[in-house]
Amino acid sequence: MNGIDIQRRGFLKTSLGVAAVAIAPGILLFDLAHGKPEAASSKVRWGMLIDTAQCKTGCNDCVTACNKENGLSGGTGATDSQWIRKIELKDTGSGRELSLPMMCQHCEHPPCVDVCPTTASFKRADGIVLVDKHRCIGCRYCMMACPYKARSFVHEPLHDQNPDVPRGKGTVESCTLCVHRVDQGMQPACAEACPNKAILFGDLNDPESEIAKKVRSVASVQVRADLRLNPGIRYQGL
């Protein structure tokens, strides 16, 4: 029964080959994406403390760095994505002026996650709020719900994307806190680019971290704290 054996051997060979071809791209892509084997930990709460006294009017370095890092066009038209923007403020009573960056505030209780019908908007265990581009159906309900207007909808086909930051036409996106950098132990691009070190990034849950110490020692506020969303981004000097 030699013929049957050869057939069996051939079948096993083919199966192995097919399995290898099926698995290999996944392993390769995981490696390409610099995937971390361990999951995000809820012991960590990533956050930022932004010192508005150090943030200069007219300086746009954080915005430029964000656009470059995440492959955004940098356009400021009504349909262009802006993950971070500079807001200029003037106190209507005293006339005091200040400037600050505004982006996804990575809330503990994010309204975008609450309203998303497909659970595409989600919060990682370490507090980073993200959009799963494969699940997003582009209904834009999260954009309606976000109190900070932090989200953008991709209105046009995209070209030359950064492989670390996949985006998609017809889906919603926002600041990822540079999750691809944070997972490699780096800082978000905006924090690194700020010439005045106005953006302090770190683990709010670690009492020994610089950000936790500073949040303990200086007065800082959360924007729209009345909504009780407990954002991970705090502002000093507002």
Next chain:
Amino acid sequence: MSAYPPMYLKTRLYYALLAAGGLIALAGLYAVYLMEHHGHIITGMNNQVVWGIPHVFAIFLIVAASGVLNVASIGSVFGKTVYKARAPLAGLLSIAMLAGGLTVLMLDLGRPDRIIVAATNYNLTSVFAWNVLLYSGMFALAVVYLWTMMERRMNPWSKPVGFAVFAWRFILTTGTGLIFAFLAARQAYGSAMLPPMFIVLSFAWGLAVFMVAQAALYAWNTKMLDPAILQRNKNLLGVFIIGSLYMVAIYHMTNLYFAHQSGFERFILLDGGVYPSAFWWGYVWFGSLLPLLLIYAPGLGKGICVMAASLLVILGGFALLYVFIIGGQAYPLNLFPGYQVSSSFGDGQIATYQPSIYEFLLGFGGLAIAFLITAVSVHVLNFMPQDKPHTAD
């Protein structure tokens, strides 16, 4: 010679109407194809006004689809025979408008090809996700309701199913109102007034659509609607228009009561350009007061006046939704109370919105789908209200 066109002319007219509806639906689909190919850049929607004309059409159709069933409920739940005779037509209109509205809503998505994800990944905290169940449930329930009414053996079930429809549509319109009521951060929304307001609006819009369809059906079949029935229908419409005006007034007055909302109210009612015009002229005058005049003024209130009033109520509904949905988004979010703000992303500025032809094509495509379903159904099945003589309830 008869005053009505001979049969073959009528048949031709029928197919011409179907063809026209089909063409509009196809134009809507073509707009969807272009939106899919080029992205939403070809619409007027942007990152500030994220919901536009398609949502005005979709929400009108869905709210009216719920409201039109009121006609059926008055028959099945409250036992009024005049309305019971009209329940099948109401059920059909509900199914047709729900189909049209949901089609528009789905095809406006950034990724309509992934609509199945809404079923495979369900978020229990999302009002949108609840509405997926509420809308599909309404659709199924309305079909069963029609079956129980039109299939003689199923007739005993029509009353309990009618009750279920009655309850379901209240929950459904509450769900539609909640889409906005839960948006706590936006001045225009985040109000507990919205679900009841949408329910009362649905009564008026649904009945207005019903009266237009009923008038068309009677005219097509060269029948005369009993003036006593028209009288009851139009008086009910008048009551619903007044009820709607009351709810809308209370919504704005509660907003005006809160000092931090007065800027928004000033914008939407006074100096916001197209929005105050659409509100006062479109909704209040043409969509409410003029219809009331046409219904109640001595000497008016006859067939043609009621028809005009119904059409005006529908137009007023669109005007109100335009103000509510688009005006509500155009007014900037207040992130920093007490500060003047500016940015490259429209902070502190009134957002601009210029609807594009593709949005209108999609919206009218939805209306065309509702029309086609209705036209074909009334042609092949008997939806003509069967009134017994002297039906006094």
